Amino acid sequence: MGSSRLKSRRRQDLGSKWARVAIAIFSTVGVIDTGSITLNKWGLIGTLNCPGGLGGCDKVLNSPWGTLIQSNNYSIPLSLMGFISYFLILLMAALPLLPILNNQKNNISKVAWWGSFYISTSTFIFSLILISIMIFKINAFCFFCLLSCLISLLLLILNVFGGGWEDYGKLFFRGFVVSVAVLLSGLIWSSSVDPSTKQVSNNIQGIPPAVVTISSPEKINLAEHLTKEGAVMYNAYWCPHCHDQKEMFGKEAAKKLNLVECAKDGFNNKRELCEAKGITGFPSWEINGSIDSGVKSLKELAELSNYKNTKDF
Known part of the structure; x- marks a missing residue:
């Protein structure tokens, strides 16, 4: 009985192996998606083939909300933040699967599941803000933006149902806190770069x-x-x-x-x-x-x- 309970607890700590594999696959697609946008914004690759029309993607990605930091010498596109997020999720999904880390597998797995959950929650909430801006502010369609939002949603679902969580109440409470923090920060940022708020100074x-x-x-x-x-x-x-x-x-x-x-x-x-x-x-x-x-x-x-x-x- 004791051995069975210990085995169950270990399985619960490690979570679903197949969920990790799926997370690794979807986060890789996210890395490619946001990485392509970032390289395009930096002029390192040519025009992106945007389903639904290049004009919409160009309008969205070159809007004030498409850039995080802009100076005369360099620019940091918002897509770079997405690239880093997906790369970290991919790293957290892959680490517990490495044979060399078998001795610390339980500890690494637990930290990785929590880290992946926090990042996927933040990415999804921020993606919702960006989709709202795309629809109501920019009035354009961007396939890459919708793809990123869908990927972040799938990653969040896989984390929730594949993490083998012992206390879902604790999971949802932390997720709620992270969501509120990201939502408030995202709304403040989007308002600060909204050109309509600066219209008076230009008039x-x-x-x-x-x-x-x-x-x-x-x-x-x-x-x-x-x-x-x-x-x-x-x-x-x-x-x-x-x-x-x-x-x-x-x-x-x-x-x-x-x-x-x-x-x-x-x-x-x-x-x-x-x-x-x-x-x-x-x-x-x-x-x-x-x-x-x-x-x-x-x-x-x-x-x-x-x-x-x-x-x-």
Whole structure:
């Protein structure tokens, strides 16, 4: 009887081996998913093949919520946080399965299950916040974001039902505390980067609203090429289409464009030049001596200016 009880307790501590294997598989998919996004944001790989349309993925991943830290020298995409989370879950699932750690298997297994539970709970709650932002704020569809949310949910379910927990009351209480902490932190962060909360500071007479999307290296290269070739974008600070055009480039690339303010009450305006050029619509692009009005796609601008580099915008 004593031996049977001890065997049951050991099995309970170790949890389900098959659940660990499943967690390792799903977390590997998560590592690939978030790792691909991170490498793409850093310009180390080309365009991602996004089911449901690349435009939606590009809009979501280049939104203000797609970057955790941004400076002139480097950027840390939010996907890197997801990559680290999935990698740690993969590590915790794999460690107890290593034969070399058999002597400490029980202790390592218990710590690994708790660690995996905390991280998968945090990842799932944060994914829900991001999905809400994607739907209600960005108004776009991103397959990679939905995949990450689904993976985090599956990992949480596998942790709850495969961990061999002795006290589910303790498990759910800790899960609730972690969920509330992540939810509050996530909402504070999302509000701090929400461009709509900064709209008042940008609503100054004569000053265009700030560009908030993040530029990829390809977009910066195109902006530098356009300026080098003498391309000019004529715009007005109050023009929403002009703002949309600059948002396509992102804030880093937009700073490198040759922009001419045409509004009479615009800051540093060159009204006389605009009139001399016959500018009547905004935005208007002057490329290779030809002036054409209307918002242009980045690929169209690349073709008009004979841009030879990669066009993975």
